[in-house]
Amino acid sequence: MRIISGKYRAKKIKPPQELPVRPTTDFAKESLFNILSNRVDFKEIEVLDLFAGTGNISFEFASRDCKSIRSVDINFKCIDFINKIANELMFENLSGTQANVFSFLKTIKKNYDLIFADPPFDLPEIELIPGMVFENKLLNDYGILIIEHSRTINFEDHPNFYEHRKYGNVNFSFFQNS
Numbered sequence: 001m002r003i004i005s006g007k008y009r010a011k012k013i014k015p016p017q018e019l020p021v022r023p024t025t026d027f028a029k030e031s032l033f034n035i036l037s038n039r040v041d042f043k044e045i046e047v048l049d050l051f052a053g054t055g056n057i058s059f060e061f062a063s064r065d066c067k068s069i070r071s072v073d074i075n076f077k078c079i080d081f082i083n084k085i086a087n088e089l090m091f092e093n094l095s096g097t098q099a100n101v102f103s104f105l106k107t108i109k110k111n112y113d114l115i116f117a118d119p120p121f122d123l124p125e126i127e128l129i130p131g132m133v134f135e136n137k138l139l140n141d142y143g144i145l146i147i148e149h150s151r152t153i154n155f156e157d158h159p160n161f162y163e164h165r166k167y168g169n170v171n172f173s174f175f176q177n178s
Helices: 028-036 056-063 076-088 101-107 124-135
Strands: 046-050 068-073 094-098 114-115 141-150 161-166 170-176
Touching: 028 056, 028 161, 028 170, 046 056, 046 101, 056 068, 056 076, 056 094, 068 076, 068 101, 076 094, 101 124, 124 141, 124 170
Parallel strands: 046 068, 046 114, 068 094, 114 141
Antiparallel strands: 141 170, 161 170
């Protein structure tokens, strides 16, 4: 796993083998951040990374100097790894939180400019995520929700859906708070 851009561009990070994760491919991650670089000012946004896993996406946001990044995952080892790397790289803008994402979404009171969710592709509740984000008003005005998912999921009927992108086996659905 490597950081693609920002102050830690090309930095390789080796997560422990035992983490139960499926990191976003470099190809898909680079494509996603190319899209985002034309839509957001990284230094001005607050990010929530759900199902953070290895922290792959969180580290990318941190390397680009986002205001803050909160990484949430249910697995203690994942959060421990994210916090360890954040300390090593002196990412003061990044913090990891161990929590069940669905419980977290029901209780969080903060709003974000960008929420990224990369749940396990076989997670039955994946289709609940947009509803929970928008019903709980977790995005700021014009905030963006991005969900990484398999090709079998289709969010196009959701009222806040606005775009779908496919990169190999990785699909991103974009939603916007309008």
